[in-house]
Amino acid sequence: MLSSLESSRTPMAPVSLIQAKQDRTRDVLAVAAIAAAGTAAWVAGRAQRAEQRHPPLGRFVHVDGVALHYIERGQGTPVVLLHGNVVMLQDFIAGGLFDTLAERYRVIAFDRPGFGYSARPRDRLWTPDAQADLLLHAFTRLGIERPIVVGHSWATLVAIALGMRAAARRLVLISGYYFPTLRADAALVAPVALPIIGDVLRYTVSAVIARLSLRRTVATMFAPEPVPTDYLSLLHRELLLRPSQMRADAEEGALLVPAAARFRDRYSDLDVPVAIIAGEADRIVDPQTHSARLHRALPGSTSRVVPGAGHMLHHTHAAEVVAAIGETREAASVSAVAVAPS
Numbered sequence: 001m002l003s004s005l006e007s008s009r010t011p012m013a014p015v016s017l018i019q020a021k022q023d024r025t026r027d028v029l030a031v032a033a034i035a036a037a038g039t040a041a042w043v044a045g046r047a048q049r050a051e052q053r054h055p056p057l058g059r060f061v062h063v064d065g066v067a068l069h070y071i072e073r074g075q076g077t078p079v080v081l082l083h084g085n086v087v088m089l090q091d092f093i094a095g096g097l098f099d100t101l102a103e104r105y106r107v108i109a110f111d112r113p114g115f116g117y118s119a120r121p122r123d124r125l126w127t128p129d130a131q132a133d134l135l136l137h138a139f140t141r142l143g144i145e146r147p148i149v150v151g152h153s154w155a156t157l158v159a160i161a162l163g164m165r166a167a168a169r170r171l172v173l174i175s176g177y178y179f180p181t182l183r184a185d186a187a188l189v190a191p192v193a194l195p196i197i198g199d200v201l202r203y204t205v206s207a208v209i210a211r212l213s214l215r216r217t218v219a220t221m222f223a224p225e226p227v228p229t230d231y232l233s234l235l236h237r238e239l240l241l242r243p244s245q246m247r248a249d250a251e252e253g254a255l256l257v258p259a260a261a262r263f264r265d266r267y268s269d270l271d272v273p274v275a276i277i278a279g280e281a282d283r284i285v286d287p288q289t290h291s292a293r294l295h296r297a298l299p300g301s302t303s304r305v306v307p308g309a310g311h312m313l314h315h316t317h318a319a320e321v322v323a324a325i326g327e328t329r330e331a332a333s334v335s336a337v338a339v340a341p342s
Contacts, residue, residue: 050238074102084153088116095315114248132161192250279309
C-alpha cells in the first residue's frame with residue numbers, strides 16, 4: 001500500500017518544479033517592473049526639475065507645427081549658429097563664440113528640433129533636408145535673409161542643405177561628417193530611436209547608461225584637449241539627459257550614415273562659398289576621411305585642419321571660426337590654394 005502511494009506521488013515532482021520556476025520568474029518580472037517604474041518616475045522627475053530650474057533663454061518661433069527655440073543678439077550681417085548632436089544652443093554660449101560674434105554680427109543660435117527647448121514632432125523624419133526646410137521658414141518669419149550659416153558636427157549637413165536651397169551667403173562647416181562610413185555607434189543607438197521600445201529605454205536602462213557615460217562622452221568630444229571645467233554646468237547637465245533630448249540624440253545617430261550617403265553625390269550642387277574647419281586629432285570624425293575629402297569635392301572651398309585640435313574647435317580654436325566667418329568670396333578663392341590638405 002505504501003509503495004503504491006509513493007508511486008502515485010512521483011509524477012507530481014516535475015509539476016511542482018515547473019510551478020516553482022514559474023513563480024520565481026513571475027517574482028523576478030514583478031521586481032523588474034517595479035524597478036523600471038521607479039526609475040522612470042525618477043527620470044521624469046529629474047527632467048521636470050531641470051526645466052524648472054533652467055527655463056528657456058530666448059524666444060520661440062512657430063513654423064510648420066514646430067516651436068523652435070532661439071536666442072538673438074547684435075546687429076549687421078546675420079550669422080546663424082547650428083549646434084551638433086548631444087548638446088544644444090548653450091554650446092555656443094559656453095565657449096564664448098556667441099558673444100564674440102554678437103559684437104560684429106546679428107547672431108541667431110537655434111535649438112535644433114528635439115534639442116534644448118525646440119519641439120521634435122513625430123510626424124516626419126528629421127533629416128538634414130527636413131531641418132533645413134524648417135529653418136528656411138523660420139528665417140522668413142524672423143526676417144533673416146541669406147545668413148552666414150555655421151554648422152558644427154551633425155549640423156554641418158543641415159548647413160549644407162540650406163546652402164543647396166540658396167538660403168545662405170556662406171557656409172562655415174566645423175568638424176563635419178560628410179561621407180558614409182561604418183560606425184558602430186549608429187547601430188548601438190538605433191533601438192533607443194524606435195517608438196515604444198525606445199520610449200521605455202530612455203526612461204530606464206538608457207537613462208542610467210547616459211548618466212554614467214556623459215562625462216566620458218564629453219571628454220572624447222574635446223580630446224585631446226581638456227574639457228572646460230564649467231562646461232557641463234553651463235549646459236545644465238540634466239537638460240542634456242532628458243528623455244526628449246535623448247530621443248533626438250538617438251535619431252540623429254541612426255540618421256547620420258544614410259544622411260551622408262544621400263548628400264555624397266550632391267555636393268557639387270553647392271553654389272556658395274564654403275569654409276571647412278577640422279581638428280587634426282578629432283576622435284569623433286576623421287578629418288582626412290571627411291573634411292579633406294569634402295574640400296577636394298568643392299574646388300572653391302577653403303580648408304583648415306588645426307594641428308592637435310579635437311572635435312570642439314568652436315571652443316578651443318574659436319578664432320579660426322571667427323576668421324572663417326569673416327572671409328569674403330575672393331579671399332576664399334585665394335586661401336583655398338594656401339591651406340589645401342595634401
